Amino acid sequence: MKITIKQIAQEAGVSVTTVSNVINKKAHRVSKDKIELIEKIIEKYNYTPNMNARALVQSSSRLIGLLYYSEAESFRFSDPFVTEVLEGIERCAKERGYFTLIHNVTSVEDIQSVQRNWKFEGFIAVGVSEAFFEEINAKIDAPIVFIDTHLSPLRYVELNEPDRRMFINTDDYQAGLTATSFLIGKGHEQIAFLTYPFQPECMGVIQSRFQGYKEALKIGGIPYDEDLVFTNEKQDLGNIAANLDRFTAIVVTADFLAVELIHYLKEKNIYDQNRISIISFDDIRYARLNDPPLTTIRLDQVSKGELAMITLSNILEKKEYEADQLKILMGELVVRKSVVDGPNFGKIG
Amino acid sequence: MKITIKQIAQEAGVSVTTVSNVINKKAHRVSKDKIELIEKIIEKYNYTPNMNARALVQSSSRLIGLLYYSEAESFRFSDPFVTEVLEGIERCAKERGYFTLIHNVTSVEDIQSVQRNWKFEGFIAVGVSEAFFEEINAKIDAPIVFIDTHLSPLRYVELNEPDRRMFINTDDYQAGLTATSFLIGKGHEQIAFLTYPFQPECMGVIQSRFQGYKEALKIGGIPYDEDLVFTNEKQDLGNIAANLDRFTAIVVTADFLAVELIHYLKEKNIYDQNRISIISFDDIRYARLNDPPLTTIRLDQVSKGELAMITLSNILEKKEYEADQLKILMGELVVRKSVVDGPNFGKIG
DNA sequence: TTGAAAGCGCTACCAA
């Protein structure tokens, strides 16, 4: 038995318009006593307006599209990164009365058809590459908050429309720099770099960390050695194992990969915690439980999701103009035990 | 620039009714040539009907509500279990043209208001306790597939309405039995049981595993010892550490908890892989990477999500009648290294 | 086989 605005109006002895005005908080158009009366009745029936009808007549649907981009058919929700972002978004959405419809997209057409279908107020997009961004940007009008979409610096300036496009990133360059500097500070000089085989959607992230790595080397006066960069196409850790004597520390682009590496080396019986130091990124749940516990750069993905949702709802409600189109979250160094002092520790310069 | 059914009709020189009939596959009501013509135009404009309008007039919205139950304000999406289920659901939903709207609910009223708002065709509910189930069952009409809601056996029979209520469970009893029997088979006799502090929503799951544990003991002729059951209220692993000499093996209700336990014992320097065997449940991503790799009962949560979605869409489309109201997935023993032979291994009796 | 028209529940506009 569903209750409509009409019935509320009838019971209150007013018109639907008046009820509608109360619902939509247009207080200045309704007298105080009517507001009270109507609100009481709404309360009594636990009434909430039909979203489909509302969305049909106006553009406000309270619906946020959560766009996960992937070229494959299905998205890896089990990736802890994705899921933490989701947690942040969901929490905030509920607080602010938005609904989130998840959609895994592989093309702009996907988005367009979804958009027409549901009249989304806005989108939060995760894992969009620069090329795909351009396509989206050209074809979708609704406001979009992009998480971890790295554009070239100039492009941000060029866009300059903080009411339609916003970006939430981690400062991956800084993270890479911090991680590597930490290693250098600990007396390491031969520092390797290990990353997953490049996935287009996280190119920007990895790229930035890599730049940070190189910069730290430069600052530390350590020559960059191409042979110390491992981007195992087949996730083959063997290459690293074979070159283990060429470095004393390694920067790994994800905690999970670090865990895999340690596991691999342990299996081969060539892991010596006191000889090889490992630092990575994320601070996933297992990081502290690993043996040894991972020294890592914590990237608070939950906050990232929250921030994305807050940003989007601010845009939609035009509460406040966002000063910056690009919001950058800083990583945080978490020192645990996977990094030990290097051969040069304590030595001067 | 949005395109409506009206414009399609105009261009085709027919009425909107005819177009509607084509869209809704009522072929017997339209002539063949018109069908072709209209389909061509639809194709041309890449038209899809407005879901809000459709939902407004009829009940079919292609919208599935994903209900996560929790008493707390926000749901732990980062829990790997949740997220794997989500992955399965999402994959299937996309395949079958459904949209999923995630909603974290804390009360039946939540569901009702969401339901009125959006006209969901059906729900998938995760983590609903028996008590909450009864409440939902009484108040929600739409079909619901429950994942991991454990009812008393009689209740299932009583309900007997496979078109409205379906249940997807893992056979947790069997899982508990298998795990414990495996330990016994390995020559262990003093076997402890460790679980998270009881959360109401997974009572059923833990309870069942616990029953399986007790049954295995019984079959193995081992007396059940209450003191060997640890349900640390404060997740205080200390209690276990203090009683480590009283057992040689332990059944842990989740991989993650097992990882925590091992980490804790290692920290205290009292973990001896060859003296204490650990078996747990889930086979999370980290299980194989742990040191030692976890022997565990694999629970395929992705499949569970998929199965839930398939089941729901079958109900909605009345394609085939589901024979069983309760579908039970079996766990699978994955032998790795956290379990070693016990003191009685190879001995007779 | 086709189409006209009613109406789903709501908001926006305009008139009172």
Added chain:
DNA sequence: TTGGTAGCGCTTTCAA
């Protein structure tokens, strides 16, 4: 400050 009403885009009678 209020209310009447058009109309959002669609499906569904019912009549032609």
